[in-house]
Amino acid sequence: xxxxxxxxxxxxxxxxxxxxxxxxxxxxxxxxxxxxxxxxxxxxxxxxxxxxxxxxxxxxxxxxxxxxxxxxxxxxxxxxxxxxxxxxxxxxxxxxxxxxxxxxxxxxxxxxxxxxxxxxxxxxxxxxxxxxxxxxxxxxxxxxxxxxxxxxxxxxxxxxxxxxxxxxxxxxxxxxxxxxxxxxxxxxxxxxxxxxxxxxxxxxxxxxxxxxxxxxxxxxxxxxxxxxxxxxxxxxxxxxxxxxxxxxxxxxxxxxxxxxxxxxxxxxxxxxxxxxxxxxxxxxxxxxxxxxxxxxxxxxxxxxxxxxxxxxxxxxxxxxxxxxxxxxxxx
Amino acid sequence: xxxxxxxxxxxxxxxxxxxxxxxxxxxxxxxxxxxxxxxxxxxxxxxxxxxxxxxxxxxxxxxxxxxxxxxxxxxxxxxxxxxxxxxxxxxxxxxxxxxxxxxxxxxxxxxxxxxxxxxxxxxxxxxxxxxxxxxxxxxxxxxxxxxxxxxxxxxxxxxxxxxxxxxxxxxxxxxxxxxxxxxxxxxxxxxxxxxxxxxxxxxxxxxxxxxxxxxxxxxxxxxxxxxxxxxxxxxxxxxxxxxxxxxxxxxxxxxxxxxxxxxxxxxxxxxxxxxxxxxxxxxxxxxxxxxxxxxxxxxxxxxxxxxxxxxxxxxxxxxxxxxxxxxxxxxxxxxxxxxxxxxxxxxxxxxxxxxxxxxxxxx
Numbered sequence: 086x087x088x089x090x091x092x093x094x095x096x097x098x099x100x101x102x103x104x105x106x107x108x109x110x111x112x113x114x115x116x117x118x119x120x121x122x123x124x125x126x127x128x129x130x131x132x133x134x135x136x137x138x139x140x141x142x143x144x145x146x147x148x149x150x151x152x153x154x155x156x157x158x159x160x161x162x163x164x165x166x167x168x169x170x171x172x173x174x175x176x177x178x179x180x181x182x183x184x185x186x187x188x189x190x191x192x193x194x195x196x197x198x199x200x201x202x203x204x205x206x207x208x209x210x211x212x213x214x215x216x217x218x219x220x221x222x223x224x225x226x227x228x229x230x231x232x233x234x235x236x237x238x239x240x241x242x243x244x245x246x247x248x249x250x251x252x253x254x255x256x257x258x259x260x261x262x263x264x265x266x267x268x269x270x271x272x273x274x275x276x277x278x279x280x281x282x283x284x285x286x287x288x289x290x291x292x293x294x295x296x297x298x299x300x301x302x303x304x305x306x307x308x309x310x311x312x313x314x315x316x317x318x319x320x321x322x323x324x325x326x327x328x329x330x331x332x333x334x335x336x337x338x339x340x341x342x343x344x345x346x347x348x349x350x351x352x353x354x355x356x357x358x359x360x361x362x363x364x365x366x367x368x369x370x371x372x373x374x375x376x377x378x379x380x381x382x383x384x385x386x387x388x389x390x391x392x393x394x395x396x397x398x399x400x401x402x403x404x405x406x407x408x409x410x411x412x413x414x415x416x
Numbered sequence: 417x418x419x420x421x422x423x424x425x426x427x428x429x430x431x432x433x434x435x436x437x438x439x440x441x442x443x444x445x446x447x448x449x450x451x452x453x454x455x456x457x458x459x460x461x462x463x464x465x466x467x468x469x470x471x472x473x474x475x476x477x478x479x480x481x482x483x484x485x486x487x488x489x490x491x492x493x494x495x496x497x498x499x500x501x502x503x504x505x506x507x508x509x510x511x512x513x514x515x516x517x518x519x520x521x522x523x524x525x526x527x528x529x530x531x532x533x534x535x536x537x538x539x540x541x542x543x544x545x546x547x548x549x550x551x552x553x554x555x556x557x558x559x560x561x562x563x564x565x566x567x568x569x570x571x572x573x574x575x576x577x578x579x580x581x582x583x584x585x586x587x588x589x590x591x592x593x594x595x596x597x598x599x600x601x602x603x604x605x606x607x608x609x610x611x612x613x614x615x616x617x618x619x620x621x622x623x624x625x626x627x628x629x630x631x632x633x634x635x636x637x638x639x640x641x642x643x644x645x646x647x648x649x650x651x652x653x654x655x656x657x658x659x660x661x662x663x664x665x666x667x668x669x670x671x672x673x674x675x676x677x678x679x680x681x682x683x684x685x686x687x688x689x690x691x692x693x694x695x696x697x698x699x700x701x702x703x704x705x706x707x708x709x710x711x712x713x714x715x716x717x718x719x720x721x722x723x724x725x726x727x728x729x730x731x732x733x734x735x736x737x738x739x740x741x742x743x744x745x746x747x748x749x750x751x752x753x754x755x756x757x758x759x760x761x762x763x764x765x766x767x768x769x770x771x772x773x774x775x776x777x778x779x
Contacts, residue, residue, distance in 0.1 A: 188762060390570060
């Protein structure tokens with residue numbers, strides 16, 4: 086029997102980092118920046134949060150001494166700062182110095198993953214533990230704190246209320262990003278920058294500023310995805326390379342949702358479900374088939390990419406200036 | 417509030433044409449600057465004096481003959497994958513699927529060795545292997561090109577996704593063929609019979625890879641600068657409309673070039689499985705498909721320049737790995753150092769293409 090009550094919470098836990106990552110990347114891509122550094126940024130967001138949490142835990146020592154507000158705020162602030170700086174670096178190179186976006190993005194991913202694993206490794210050594218991971222049990226408690234009555238509210242409580250606060254934050258961010266892009270003047274102007282920066286510039290929109298803001302805020306949102314992964318999903322345990330290729334999945338999700346953060350709420354759930362589906366499908370002795378299941382999100386994304394290019398509906402296309410640099414002098 | 421009357425403090429002017437000497441000087445300056453930053457970072461993290469760190473980096477590659485060969489093998493594989501990237505980038509076709517194309521070459525080679533090893537005569541097996549690896553890489557690369565030429569499907573995202581499909585395919589076959597059962601690994605393929613192993617030149621295990629890389633460099637240099645195909649690439653890269661106007665079939669150029677790119681990636685996979693590693697893992701390409709993008713870009717897609725840039729990155733990778741071992745840091749340290757250098761090289765291109773003109777003080 087397919088155990089849907091245990092399946093959905095696990096799918097949600099898989100979906101949340103993807104949702105945050107894809108919302109951040111959608112915002113970034115709407116400004117015309119194809120930020121392939123997202124996987125690296127999510128790593129940096131995660132490790133920055135871990136570093137903050139680590140030193141906070143060293144200071145307080147035990148759960149009793151910990152202050153709920155500080156235990157959440159310190160890792161959160163570190164995570165936001167780390168991913169903001171990564172976004173700033175990307176913008177400085179691509180917008181100010183006009184470097185190639187693909188190359189910059191890939192370099193940022195190498196850097197971010199290296200940065201995460203390096204400092205992760207250093208912290209592990211600092212604790213002198215035997216296992217290659219750090220456990221941040223105190224701060225994890227606060228991040229994974231659930232509503233007290235969720236357990237008692239039956240199936241509804243278990244499926245909808247029983248998550249750490251970052252899950253709801255992710256949904257709210259996705260909804261507000263959607264509202265921002267489609268219903269506000271600033272969102273309209275941002276989309277104009279991504280579609281046709283020259284026209285936007287002529288209309289008096291500060292193209293550079295929009296690109297900077299969208300990319301930096303997008304990076305911070307994506308960084309939160311990394312933070313959620315370590316602090317909540319992984320129970321505060323950092324081990325090197327554990328985050329895996331979720332960053333690339335987040336980029337896939339942007340295409341899959343055809344650049345719509347609100348669609349991403351359900352789509353990320355689908356991706357999360359595909360990611361863990363193999364655990365629930367009886368494969369018997371055939372272990373190999375689960376590797377094929379893991380391929381599913383990427384294959385589906387390719388199909389979506391092909392279908393939207395076949396149908397040529399204008400509202401479903403990628404931002405027209407995606408990946409292209411904008412130089413006012415070269416119009 | 418009298419600033420309002422003045423113009424901006426500085427403005428950016430495109431350089432008409434920069435001499436090679438000047439461009440090289442700017443790049444060299446960027447490398448020196450980036451190495452200083454790396455030294456600072458290393459100093460802050462290890463507390464050791466930077467000079468001894470640099471000595472360690474040097475020793476990582478040159479301390480023994482074996483290390484030198486490993487370095488040469490790394491440079492060669494990276495160079496081959498970068499060469500594969502170059503023609504597509506020259507026409508602004510953003511193929512970042514090198515990783516997947518290499519993995520398909522790896523998969524094709526390994527499957528020939530496993531399925532046909534001992535069943536067909538050795539020379540026939542090697543020929544089948546070469547053909548299979550080249551075809552697998554080429555087909556994998558041509559799929560996005562086909563959709564791009566027909567329906568203008570975004571190639572950057574398409575090739576990116578293809579990487580993971582390829583990696584998962586490899587993961588699938590690793591479990592199918594795993595030996596011993598349950599280990600999740602393939603181990604050395606045909607260890608006793610050495611069936612399907614590419615011949616070794618003399619007693620040097622890595623020499624074949626180096627020779628192939630050198631031959632491909634010369635071939636691509638001629639292809640891109642002297643052939644009609646190479647000219648068409650450059651025209652498409654400059655302006656697709658111009659290319660159409662003068663009668664170049666742009667779609668066909670996309671597919672043809674990606675077939676070539678994929679084929680070369682397939683060769684890289686073939687060499688890794690057939691000549692040096694003799695095994696298949698999901699991390700065999702190890703991100704080199706992505707590193708190659710940076711190598712090719714830093715050399716401005718010039719095959720000869722890529723020898724230098726791939727050497728630089730492979731050398732740093734080895735050196736920083738050595739630093740990591742010596743100072744008890746972990747291996748990711750090399751990623752940090754090489755990306756710092758790449759950031760500087762990416763950034764310095766701006767100063768090669770543009771000049772900043774400061775406002776003259778108006779009296």
